[in-house]
Amino acid sequence: MFGQGLLKGLQVTWGRMLSKKQTVEYPDEHIEMFPRFHGRFELDVDKCIACGLCANACPNKVIQIEKEKVDKKQYLTRYMMRIEYCLFCGLCVESCNKDALKFSNVIDMNQYRRSWVRLTLVDRPAPEPTETPEEETSAKAAKDEAAAGSTPGKEG
Amino acid sequence: MKTETYTLNLGPQHPSTHGVFRIILELDGETVVKATPVPGYLHRGIEKLAEARTYTQVIPYTDRMDYMAAMLMNWGYVAAVEKLMGIEVPERVEYIRVIVGELSRIASHQIAIGAMGGDIGALTAFTYTFRDREYVIDLLEMVSGSRMTFSYFRIGGVAADLPDEFFPATRKLLNEIPAMCDEYDDLVTGNEIFQARTKQVGIITPEMGINYSLSGPTLRGSGVNYDLRKARPYSIYDRFDFEVPLGTNGDCFDRFRIRIDEIRQSKRIIEQALDQIPEGPIMAKVPKVIKPPAGDAYAEIESSKGVYGAYVVSDGSPKPYRVHFRRPSFINLGYLGELCEGWKLADVIAILASIDIVLGEVDC
Numbered sequence: 001m002f003g004q005g006l007l008k009g010l011q012v013t014w015g016r017m018l019s020k021k022q023t024v025e026y027p028d029e030h031i032e033m034f035p036r037f038h039g040r041f042e043l044d045v046d047k048c049i050a051c052g053l054c055a056n057a058c059p060n061k062v063i064q065i066e067k068e069k070v071d072k073k074q075y076l077t078r079y080m081m082r083i084e085y086c087l088f089c090g091l092c093v094e095s096c097n098k099d100a101l102k103f104s105n106v107i108d109m110n111q112y113r114r115s116w117v118r119l120t121l122v123d124r125p126a127p128e129p130t131e132t133p134e135e136e137t138s139a140k141a142a143k144d145e146a147a148a149g150s151t152p153g154k155e156g
Numbered sequence: 157m158k159t160e161t162y163t164l165n166l167g168p169q170h171p172s173t174h175g176v177f178r179i180i181l182e183l184d185g186e187t188v189v190k191a192t193p194v195p196g197y198l199h200r201g202i203e204k205l206a207e208a209r210t211y212t213q214v215i216p217y218t219d220r221m222d223y224m225a226a227m228l229m230n231w232g233y234v235a236a237v238e239k240l241m242g243i244e245v246p247e248r249v250e251y252i253r254v255i256v257g258e259l260s261r262i263a264s265h266q267i268a269i270g271a272m273g274g275d276i277g278a279l280t281a282f283t284y285t286f287r288d289r290e291y292v293i294d295l296l297e298m299v300s301g302s303r304m305t306f307s308y309f310r311i312g313g314v315a316a317d318l319p320d321e322f323f324p325a326t327r328k329l330l331n332e333i334p335a336m337c338d339e340y341d342d343l344v345t346g347n348e349i350f351q352a353r354t355k356q357v358g359i360i361t362p363e364m365g366i367n368y369s370l371s372g373p374t375l376r377g378s379g380v381n382y383d384l385r386k387a388r389p390y391s392i393y394d395r396f397d398f399e400v401p402l403g404t405n406g407d408c409f410d411r412f413r414i415r416i417d418e419i420r421q422s423k424r425i426i427e428q429a430l431d432q433i434p435e436g437p438i439m440a441k442v443p444k445v446i447k448p449p450a451g452d453a454y455a456e457i458e459s460s461k462g463v464y465g466a467y468v469v470s471d472g473s474p475k476p477y478r479v480h481f482r483r484p485s486f487i488n489l490g491y492l493g494e495l496c497e498g499w500k501l502a503d504v505i506a507i508l509a510s511i512d513i514v515l516g517e518v519d520c
Contacts, residue, residue, distance in 0.1 A: 002348060004346075004348075005342075005346035005347045005348045006347060006349070008343075008346055009280075009344070009346070012342050013280060013343070016284075022287060034294075034297055034301070036297075036298065036299070036300065036301035036316065036319070037297065037301050057213075058213075059213035059214075059216055059217070087216045087219075087305065087307070088302060088305070089216035089219075089307035090301060090307060090315065091212065091213065091307070094315065103301065
């Protein structure tokens with residue numbers, strides 16, 4: 001009979017109409033991301049040794065690192081990612097030997113302006129070189145960490 | 157009565173051209189007299205970009221060719237580099253590659269089915285296949301972290317092992333796939349209007365298909381049994397029991413129908429792979445800096461659109477001297493101009509949809 005296929009199709013759509021909803025209302029509800037999700041980057045400043053392996057692994061030269069030598073050790077002063085060029089391939093995270101660079105599951109990275117997209121993970125001055133670095137640098141590092149923590153907030 | 161022909165420009169922004177594809181149609185009334193495809197609007201120069209990247213850094217760019225089945229695009233490239241370096245890939249990696257590759261094929265075919273329905277006017281098909289595709293993509297996201305451009309393959313292995321929750325989730329989805337395919341059949345394949353639009357339209361004869369070097373479902377729709385997974389088994393495809401769905405008439409309907417059947421076959425392959433997958437390392441012994449010996453290698457795989465090949469030339473440095481990709485969509489398009497001649501304007505949309513092109517791959 002001509003039209004049988006059409007009726008069968010209608011049966012499918014009617015059946016689906018009465019079944020459970022499969023979407024969520026996005027800005028109000030969020031679905032949970034998988035642990036490996038490639039979201040916004042996070043840098044653990046204490047673990048980072050400013051070796052630059054991540055910048056070398058990047059296919060698109062997204063990562064820009066500035067460092068200074070303080071007391072015979074490399075000190076990371078600035079870590080900037082040009083996220084507008086990022087492919088989110090994960091080669092930088094994979095290359096990090098110290099497990100400092102990671103993906104988070106933050107998906108909202110939209111900005112109103114292109115210039116705001118850049119992600120500055122660290123921006124801090126290098127500490128003064130000292131003879132007795134024990135107390136001073138640790139206090140300074142804590143202070144710098146607080147400053148670094150506040151910078152990404154400005155972006156997002 | 158003699159009438160003048162006129163020229164109609166279809167694309168590069170038309171939704172039924174699946175991207176920025178342009179086709180210039182010379183029409184006599186509604187009948188196509190001459191069709192001139194104009195690809196190139198999405199050309200990014202991936203082959204040239206690859207020359208300024210290290211071998212590993214090329215992988216994310218291959219994702220961006222056929223972004224509907226990015227896992228398979230990764231696979232062709234890494235297979236070529238592995239062939240060049242003579243790397244023996246561990247057993248477990250081969251199985252992981254088959255599983256994620258076939259999942260990618262399912263996701264790609266779901267788009268092909270939905271988009272063809274949508275182009276012809278059955279937009280419901282589009283929403284149904286896209287809904288189901290999200291579940292397949294969920295699995296791939298669980299493995300790789302991305303939903304579209306996975307960059308999951310590495311030279312000599314894969315980026316990470318399959319997570320534990322992947323296995324039950326995949327088996328659950330595989331159990332649902334037959335019902336999904338039946339739903340597509342009920343919704344679109346059996347629809348009389350859809351059949352009237354696609355049956356006996358845009359017929360590709362087996363001879364012409366072979367002459368124009370078509371491959372994939374576009375060729376198999378004409379009844380030519382040529383699937384690399386069977387004809388020249390690469391990786392471990394000789395260990396699986398599956399069939400190659402073939403069409404009989406070579407029309408748009410056959411090309412559409414065999415894609416649904418291929419989803420069913422992919423499901424069979426994944427099931428067998430999940431049963432057989434051994435424990436083991438997920439990376440072969442590969443040096444940190446990949447420097448293949450001077451020479452060249454060509455490897456090809458069966459992607460969702462056809463035979464996808466990668467040709468890599470090395471001069472011994474850490475960057476490839478030349479990379480070339482044989483993109484099946486582009487080669488399948490070669491016949492489009494001739495194929496459209498003599499058909500009505502509305503049939504051109506059906507024919508284009510049945511070839512299933514992805515512009516990222518056509519323009520590269």
